[in-house]
Amino acid sequence: MDLAATILLNGLTLAALYFIVASGFSLIFGLMRVVNMAHGAMYLIAGYVGYAVFEPLYDRDVWYAWYVGLAAGVAFAAVFGALVQTLLLGWMQGQELRQALVTIGLSIIVADQLLATYGGTPRQFFAPDAIFGSTQVPGVGGYPTFRLVQIGVAVAVGLGLWLLLNRTKLGIMIRAGVDDRQMLGACGVNVPLVGVAVFALGAALAGLGGVIGATAQPLAQGADGRFLLISLVVVIVGGMGSVTGTALGAVLVGVAEQIGQAMFPTYSVILTFLIMVTVLALRPQGILGRA
Amino acid sequence: MTIRMTRRAALLGGAGLAAGTLAAPAVAQPSPIRLGGLTTLEGPFATGGQDAYRCVQMELERINHTIGGRRIEFIRESSNAQADVALARARKLIEQDNVDIILGPLSGAEGIALRDYSRTLTGKTIVNGSSGASDTTLRNPSPNFFRFSTDGTQWMAGLGRHVFQQMGIREVAVTAGDYAFPYAQVFGFNLEFCRLGGRVQHYWAPLGTTDFTSQIAQINRSNAGAVVVVHGGTDGLAFMTQYAQAGGSKPLIGGSIMADQTMLSARGPHRRVMNGMISGGPIADVIDDPTWREFVERYRRRWLNEGGFQSPSIHAVNYATNLHGILHALGAVNGDLSNNQAAFQRALAAAEITAPTGAAVKLDHNRQAISDIFLNKIEERQGTAQVVAFGRTQGVNQTLGMPEAQFLQLGAPSRDNAGCVAA
Known part of the structure; x- marks a missing residue:
């Protein structure tokens, strides 16, 4: 019984990580209609840059090392995202295939540059002691605190995004842009600037996922492809451009992955794709997607 | 300024002359032996692969890249521990880089893929790197796949x-x-x-x-x-x-x-x-064991300041052991790879060497190591x-x-x- 509870909790904490990464992907798609194939690269770049800042501080044993690494990774990803939108994607607005191809190319370049700079050694962040040990969870027993923190961060991201989209002026502009870009421009809103802001935000979320993910499991070459694929699956299952849908998709994929690992580890990956196939067959726009 | 210019010109001229005179006998020298390396510089075993090449480079430097009067040219390739990638890179080494011998791969399934590939080749030899699946040599072995390292079992x-x-x-x-x-x-x-x-x-x-x-x-x-x-x-x-x-x-x-x-x-x-x-x-x-202490000492001197470990990794030692096997056999036949490498492969099969750990290594009838x-x-x-x-x-x-x-x-x-x- 407590085993089932543990596996469920593992699934939820994994889902939290998937949600953080995929929400940025979904956000960018929602407003920009860009399938950002470089989303995984942003995860990876934030992880490595964050680690480069984190390690010397950790060596000096300062308590804020992890937080600084986190901030550095997120900030770098945000700037990187803004640059990608300004320099590359901005002037091919509306040409979806072209944008997808450009971002694929970008992700290959980024991955190779990271390999050349940082080498192949896996890296892992160590969270501050306060969130690193284990916590007693009723019905489960001792459980890694950091994985619970993951859930907290995901909930904060979800709430933050909801507040941003529904309660701020930027959110109103973003939602208006989703429905009618031209009309929004005619109202005097600088639509390209809103685009840059959204892209930076989406990339920052990928970066947040990068550092959190690299604390929970080792960061190595290839994580970019894995998290891009997971983001795609999560967003396809949940529905493109919907925050709630992304959360639902992440929970389904994360829990399925952990149940699969416990019951039939060799074939656990099939379960994930089975969910995707079912959703695509019955509801092609995703569970909470708008037709 | 003028003096410096003249001196530089003179040096250049001298270097040109030296190159010119040295180039002539170089033509008469036998062509180099092309040794292709295949290890994992990507994926889950990237660290081990990197260290494997450290030891290979160190051992080749020790003999000044020369054995049996022939130079050894080492060509590095990388895979990601997946069998299909290893196979594609091995093909590239054989078909495009035209190597005589492949030293590799690192991971288990890759080894089985390369064993099968070696069977389709004539006049080429594959010597294992660090892969340790037992069936690579135990069941259905290939006549030109050799393993001087022991397997996972x-x-x-x-x-x-x-x-x-x-x-x-x-x-x-x-x-x-x-x-x-x-x-x-x-x-x-x-x-x-x-x-x-x-x-x-x-x-x-x-x-x-x-x-x-x-x-x-x-x-x-x-x-x-x-x-x-x-x-x-x-x-x-x-x-x-x-x-x-x-x-x-x-x-x-x-x-x-x-x-x-x-x-x-x-x-x-x-x-x-x-x-x-x-x-x-x-x-x-x-x-x-004194042999091992000497090897570790050399490894540290060479690599500790260039990202090496305190002590060489298992993959690095396996690559070095297999390289020792290759070098021993090349020395025994004086670098002769003619006749589809027949003499070289016989020398490999008969080789009795000492691994960097000091362990004695000999091959069984499947060309698989028996060691400590x-x-x-x-x-x-x-x-x-x-x-x-x-x-x-x-x-x-x-x-x-x-x-x-x-x-x-x-x-x-x-x-x-x-x-x-x-x-």
């Missing part, structure tokens, strides 16, 4: 017996990667452990798994007296980190690539739980975790001393045939 020699008899443990949980090399390792462990009456529960996970928490939850709740961890690279690091985070407290028994500097030199909480871990394998950081295996324990020494050898079994063959026909009857190691048969 051999590496576990003595470990199952130690766990049952010395540690007094009757039931273990085995967590292992779901591919050829861990099959071989688990098979080797079970063969001894189950024969003595031990019970084993298996937990498999595909190579590349980074979240083991649900598996760890099951293991921590089981009756197992110890956990046998046969992962490696990033997977092994993830397992150990998460085991530490989950507060795991069962004694750990390690597969051969767990108790290794690629794992111990990475930072993190895994080092705490790995202290005291028992393992088996072809090397240890501390072996009481160490029983190791991880200890903290001078503030760093080190793998210390406390036992040594000499001349371990591929069937762990069992008659070959009887061993073959047990079937090929796999997920469903893990070698756990009671006596």
